[in-house]
Amino acid sequence: MTQALFYLMPPTGENTALSDLYQLACRLSQRAFIDQQQVYIHCQDKNVAFEIDELLWQFDPSAFVPHNLKGEGPTTGSPVEIGFDRLGPNKSRQLLINLADQVPPFAVNFGQIFDFVANDDQHKVIARERYRQYRGLGIELTTQNLATHPLNLV
Template sequence: MTQALFYLMPPAATDAGPDPALTAMRLLACRLARQAYERQQLVYIHCQDKTAAFEIDELLWQFEPTAFVPHNLKGEGPLTGAPVEIGFDRLGPNKTRQLLINLADQAPAFAVNFGHIIDFVANDDSHKAVARERYKQYRNLGVALQTQDLATHPLNLV
């Protein structure tokens, strides 16, 4: 059975750009993708649209050289795909992957093809409402759901 973990984000810094909650979620998604890569897991980061996918791609390029995460946008890169693939279409990844990191507003129908899903709940009312809908969508897909409040149980990511 597919398992999803929703990270409840702590309040975002107000100096983190036009949408601090979204910026914090994207940065955490990249750090989690790096951690999964280090564990030799294949990752698919699902974005809302092409612009968001390019932003995630750029964030991953900004990691220190010692923290490089081999990645590519879906349809680019080697035929076998990089360990981390970034996409935004409704079809999902080109090959089987263990971890889905969802940054889209909807739970993708292909989510059930993964063993594990990571999703996020931003600490503001508009993002929370959208996350609640995704939570319901996952439940309707038969996904086992858990939450972790990062304000009280932070992650230890390098």
């Protein structure tokens, strides 16, 4: 059964909410790569996909996370693939990191999903709708409040 974990982002400045969320997505991708999991990062659109691609090059100078945008890179794919279309990854992967406003139609093809609730009212409303969509698909749901239970990804 597919499991989805919603990370509730801690309070931040208004302009840093999405930036912190994208940084966390990169850190989670790095951890999954270290754990030898194949990851698909699903983005809202092409601009976000390019932003995540750049962040993965820059976010941690001491660690490289092999990644590519969907349709680029080796034919067998990198451990981390970034896309934004409704078709999903080019090959089977264990972990979906969803950065889109909607649940992608291929979400049930993953064993684990990471999703996020940014700490602002507009994004909370959108995240609640995704939560309902996941539940409607029969996906097991849990949450982790990062303000009270921060991640230790070292």
